Every structure is written in C-alpha cells, then in structure tokens.
Amino acid sequence: MELTALLGLYSNPKRDPRFHTATAVYVGQAHGTPVAGDDAQDLSIVDVDNLPDKLAFDHGLVLSDYLNFRGTGQVAPLFKD
Numbered sequence: 001m002e003l004t005a006l007l008g009l010y011s012n013p014k015r016d017p018r019f020h021t022a023t024a025v026y027v028g029q030a031h032g033t034p035v036a037g038d039d040a041q042d043l044s045i046v047d048v049d050n051l052p053d054k055l056a057f058d059h060g061l062v063l064s065d066y067l068n069f070r071g072t073g074q075v076a077p078l079f080k081d
Contacts, residue, residue: 003028008065008076015058025062025076027069 003026011022036043046052048067055063065076 001028001030005069005075007069008062009078010058010062012058023062025066027066 005027007025007027009022009024011020013020015021015023034043034045048063051063069075
C-alpha cells in the first residue's frame, strides 16, 4: 500500500455512541485482495454510486470529505462549524 495523503482527523465525541474515539483517515493506493481482519467479520467493495443508504457512525462525513478531496485535492478542514 502506498499512502498519498492524510485526509483528516475525526474526533467528535459524538461520532461513536459507545465511547470517544479519534480516527486518522489516510488516502492511499492498494493492490491485491482485501481480507476481513479482527475488526470486521466480512467486507465488500462497492462503487461510490452504489453505497448503502446508512453508513456507521460518521462515515458519511468521512466519505463526503474523501469525495471532495478526490475532486479538488483539498483535505478535510481541521475543525468544522
């Protein structure tokens, strides 16, 4: 895997109702076949135009930030109003 950018840091205390988590999201290029690990029972690869209606936690925000990055090259702002 080759990391190409740090997309953003996500740490809103309300992003996960179980406890406060902070996540660093990177953009990268990967090759090969992904495999579910200890944090996922299964996985699937879907086209961005065919995503499920509901995503977990704040992943919709992360995806929106990524799509903006893909179109503009701008990473997510450190703080959002």
